[in-house]
Amino acid sequence: MTRETIRCVPCQLVNLPPSFMTRLYLSNDTSSRAAGAGRLADAWSERPEIQLIRTSSRGAFFLEPMVERDTPDGREAWFNVVPDDLPRIVGGVGGTPVAGIPFLQQQTRFTFANFGITEPLALDEYQTRGGLKGLTAAQGLSPEAIVEELRISRLRGRGGAAFPVWKKWQVAQRTGSEQKYVVANADEGDAGTYCDRMIMEGDPFRLIEGMMICARAIGATRGHIYCRYEYPAAARAMRFAIQKAREADLLDCDDYPFDLEVVTGAGSYVCGEETALLESLEGRRGVVLAKPPYPAESGLYGKPTIVSNVLTFATIPNILANGGAWHASLGTEGSRGTMALQLGGRVKQPGLVEIPFGLTLRRVLDQFGGGMASGSRFKAVQVGGPLGSLFPESQLDIPICYDAFAEAGAILGHGGIVVYDDETNMVELARHFMAFTADESCGKCTPCRVGSVRGREILERIQAGGGTAESLDLLKDLGETMKATSLCALGGRAPYPVLTAIEHFPGEFRGRLKV
């Protein structure tokens, strides 16, 4: 076969001796593709000299598309790669040791230990790197002992509510029922968060393993992954992974099969709230229900149901494999373990950061965020999604943990951190937040349904120059009412970003008022 004919055939179809080909690693994560990884794969698809392995992403998205190759001293990487960089990479010129990338080196990766290294759907690689050890450990324990291990771990739910996981599990375990359910909340609606998407696309077996441990602990035989409509690649990866797990006979819970399926939502933010999610899973309008009863006693189709966030389930395999005490040894008094922080907005280095709780917000922004994007100046940072409070420069020394945030009247939420620069108009941003709640309110309770619309109208009036000092008082009063009387966190938290914007940037609001 001549060189010319080889060029016409995709490299996978040609049996070249391995020494001929350089094995390169390129992330297939949605954000890596959005940054250009897909263009690289297309451009290089017929190059015979390389074998391209599509992995998960390391989460250092500011370096994407990033290409790696093996060296005797570990992987080397090339950053922000364009198709013409291939000869340089194949020649081994100008790479950086992955172990020397400060953004990654300073992290403590447990839940995200496989990211950037493995092929997401390679079950053997998952197992080689310690996968399924947690499930194996759980299979050697009684359901009560699994819950006890979680109690010792002091794991709190990572979706936003931060409720102790073991308490929910214990309730579901002790509630007698012939049918129980495990539901992964993959309706990652908080803008600024993407770690659930990364887990589903990049390490799907970890989510399956976490859900199966839960199923064993509570005695569930059915599970659902409620994945948002905006994540088609994540839903696809999960479906493939479930199929592979089933073929490998992994989906067996004691002696009976664990039935797991992916269900997609249809664009409703409030479906991230557990009762609304279960309504939606049953096919109805995703409307919030009053609690109690809690889903752990009476959830899907009235049966005991554990609803937990994807990140929570993905944290559990390591806890069972290494012991609850290991997990409890990380983090701060009230916040044990690691947190996946997701940096976005105007930082220089947006990406995924897994570190033990306790570092200050300022350190996270400096050390990992790398400061501000070029040419922009810091104005405020929002933590915890569209319902999270805004922090000005003077309040950045707050430690990242549930207690400190609760004390400050703020939320850590699902770990989204979005930085705004000085070109941001705070009145417009506040209006944006209220309009979001008005759009997404399920309509069940009046404070949220009506309050968010009135709030948006007041802000529109201020923006148009028609507001008075009374408008601001009215907005504050309305905010306090919504906080105190809304049925769920959507209405109850919606006033926080608006009121903190007014509190920290009063001049911008007053400057718009009628004299």
Add this chain to the structure above:
Amino acid sequence: MTTRHSSRLAEALETCRPVPPAKPNILKTLLAVQFALGHVPTSGIPQIAQVLGVTDAQVAGVLSYYSDLRTQPPGRHLIRVCMGESCTANHGGRVFRAIQEHVRIAVKDTTPEGRFTVEQMSCAGNCAVSPTVMIDEDLCGRVTPPLVSSLLEPYK
């Protein structure tokens, strides 16, 4: 609803007919209909309700609740501009205005020749490479206003 739509609706519904003891699932059914037809025609509500054994009002209620269910056929290409916080912080509003200037239609409208429908979305989960524009299933990151016309060009 055209005859072609009507028969495709019937076909899509066949796969959703609940087999006892499974309960009817309205949302799953509407998503299946949208997958088959590209949208859920409101004129099909009675037929859907009948197959599922629920009321027309229940179907209409679910259809109007979820923003990703559409009752009008979209253009050949659906442009969704992310309005999430990270995109907003990275001045995605400017990208949105550039797109509107390019296609000259309002949100949720379709261009006269049926090429594009424009929508806003609340977060694509692509926050680390924002601002984000999604065209059909293609997600584009780090979009700036000058890139808009070359971005849309391949979608005929």
